Amino acid sequence: MKAVVLEKCGGPEELHYQDWELKRLEPDEVLVRVRACGVCYRDILDRSGKFPMIQLPIIPGHEFSGEIVEVGSDVHHFKVGDRVTNLHRAPCGRCRYCQKGDEIHCEEAWPSFGLTIHGSYAEFVMAPAGALVPIPRELSFEKAAPLMCTAAVALRGLRERAHVQKGETVLITGASGGVGSAAVQVAKLLGCRVIAVTTSELKIPFLKQLGTDEVVVSADGIFHKKLLSQIPEGVDVALEIVGSITFNSSLRSLRKGGRLVLIGNVASMRIEINPGYLILNGLTILGSDSATRKDLEQVLEWVASGTLQPQVSVKLPLTEAAKAHRLLESRQTTGRIVLVP
Ligand SMILES: [Zn+2]
Ligand SMILES: [Zn+2]
Numbered sequence: 001m002k003a004v005v006l007e008k009c010g011g012p013e014e015l016h017y018q019d020w021e022l023k024r025l026e027p028d029e030v031l032v033r034v035r036a037c038g039v040c041y042r043d044i045l046d047r048s049g050k051f052p053m054i055q056l057p058i059i060p061g062h063e064f065s066g067e068i069v070e071v072g073s074d075v076h077h078f079k080v081g082d083r084v085t086n087l088h089r090a091p092c093g094r095c096r097y098c099q100k101g102d103e104i105h106c107e108e109a110w111p112s113f114g115l116t117i118h119g120s121y122a123e124f125v126m127a128p129a130g131a132l133v134p135i136p137r138e139l140s141f142e143k144a145a146p147l148m149c150t151a152a153v154a155l156r157g158l159r160e161r162a163h164v165q166k167g168e169t170v171l172i173t174g175a176s177g178g179v180g181s182a183a184v185q186v187a188k189l190l191g192c193r194v195i196a197v198t199t200s201e202l203k204i205p206f207l208k209q210l211g212t213d214e215v216v217v218s219a220d221g222i223f224h225k226k227l228l229s230q231i232p233e234g235v236d237v238a239l240e241i242v243g244s245i246t247f248n249s250s251l252r253s254l255r256k257g258g259r260l261v262l263i264g265n266v267a268s269m270r271i272e273i274n275p276g277y278l279i280l281n282g283l284t285i286l287g288s289d290s291a292t293r294k295d296l297e298q299v300l301e302w303v304a305s306g307t308l309q310p311q312v313s314v315k316l317p318l319t320e321a322a323k324a325h326r327l328l329e330s331r332q333t334t335g336r337i338v339l340v341p
Contacts (some may be wrong), residue, residue, distance in 0.1 A: 002341070004321040005196050007057045009049030010327075012322035015121075020059065022124060024255055027074035027271045030129045032084060033215030037120040038146030039064030039324045039337040040178065041266050046114055047325065050268045060321075061339075062113035064089055064120035065135060065144040075129040083135045085300075085304055086120075087143045088112055088290045098173060104156075123320055123341045133296050136304040141302060143310040144338040146178060151193050151299040151308060152291030154183035154239065158190060161288040162237045162297070163260040166191030169231065173221075174241035175212065176203040178336035179264060181311040183239055186299070189307060197223055197246065199331065206334050210311075221245040224252035234258060244269040251283065259284040265341035311335030 003020040025031055043060050045051065066083040070080055077082070089112050091103035098106050101236050111128060113119040118126065135144045158164045168186045174180045175196030187194045188211040196212040198204070204215050216227050221242065227249075228234065229230035234255035240247055243265030250260055260283065278285070285329070313335035324337045 001123040002318065003059045003118075004061075004318060005057050006047060006060055007139070009047060009054065009056070012047070012325040014047065015060070015322045015325065017319045017321065020122065020272075022126065025070060025126060026116055026337075027070045027072045028129055028130060030068050030075055030078055030084075031070035031074045031094060032064065032066040032125050032127055032132070033069050034064050034120050034122060034125055034341050035141035036064065036094050036145040037061045037339045037341075038178070038319075039148050039321075039328055039339060040146070041264065041328065042149075043114065044325055044329060045266075045268055048215065057121050059113065059118040059120070059125075060114045061119035061121040061125075062086070062115075063146045063149045063168050064113075065126055065141040066125070067126070072129065075233035078129060083137070084132040084334040085135050085148060086113065086127060087131045087133065087148060087293060087296060087298070090128035093130075114185050120341060121318060123318075133293055133300070135300060139300065139304050142315065142338050142340070144337060145302070146305065146312070147299050147310060148291055148296050150179045150336060151186055151302075151310070152295040153180035153230070153288075154179060154186045155299060156291045156295045157193075157239055157261045157263045157286075158183070158187060158237070161286045162259045163194055164237050167193070168236035169193045169195060171195045171197065171227070171235040171238040171250060172241065173197045173246040173250060174264070174266070175215075176334045177241065178311070179212055179241050181206075181335050182308070183241065185214050185308050187239070189302065192237075195227065195231065197227075203334060213334055218249075222249050226247040227253045237261065239263065242266055247271045247291045248273070251277070252300070253287055254281070254283055257282045259286060261286045261288050263288050312338050313338055314338070317341075
């Protein structure tokens with residue numbers, strides 16, 4: 001098959017489109033013909049060498065959709081022709097975390113697409129069957145592919161971690177990106193008032209069209225004074241997608257007793273925090289990673305019913321993976337970029 005292969009970490013030029021020989025399926029695996037693959041900021045961190053566990057050479061990509069073309073001998077709940085998308089990993093269902101319903105932290109789910117097992121910048125992906133989720137007929141492959149790592153991740157952060165309530169005000173950083181544009185819609189579906197932070201005035205119409213109540217434009221990520229002049233009481237919840245660059249402004253935008261939920265850190269830098277500020281204002285900082293099957297099924301349902309509109313702004317052939325990375329790094333795009341084999 002054809003695939004994009006990363007031999008060594010570095011710039012976009014390290015992504016090589018080439019022939020790749022598929023191995024035989026393991027009994028618990030399924031072979032999926034990739035129809036679409038989301039390009040995520042994590043792909044850039046993977047490619048740049050920010051994750052020491054990466055096993056090179058590797059096929060990147062962890063957001064795919066496609067149809068099953070072969071099933072392993074132990075797989076009985078999928079058949080050839082089924083349309084599927086994926087979770088980051090396949091939870092075991094047996095370990096102490098899975099037993100208490102916390103499948104995100106499964107101790108056995110080490111295989112991670114694009115990092116420790118080959119991902120979906122390819123014509124086919126060999127996937128553990130437990131990582132796959134069926135997609136409804138009415139949903140296109142291109143819209144389905146990025147949903148897990150955008151809308152489902154946002155849903156988990158807001159609903160399961162920050163426990164947002166109807167009527168609360170939610171601040172979202174990086175709001176015009178793939179995760180952000182999904183998060184704005186998810187927060188609206190959960191009944192919240194949404195304040196979006198973005199880097200350019202040009203992105204305001206896009207954010208308004210998604211349902212954003214108010215937009216704060218900040219090119220340098222330091223926006224709390226501007227935000228507090230618009231919303232003096234502060235926000236109930238901040239969904240931090242950008243991470244270190246905007247973190248302290250998000251923290252200072254919270255009302256007393258507010259919660260900050262961190263789901264991304266694009267610059268992959270450390271953060272300095274004033275502990276006294278947290279103590280005196282009774283603030284909560286939460287980390288949230290990935291999404292569960294339940295989270296993904298919920299967003300698939302929303303998209304199938306037309307309540308949630310996935311924002312796929314650019315579609316490129318698989319041969320142009322390096323271009324897709326350059327585009328994403330330039331921060332000029334809105335929504336998700338999707339590769340099509
Ligand atoms: Zn992703
Ligand atoms: Zn487990």
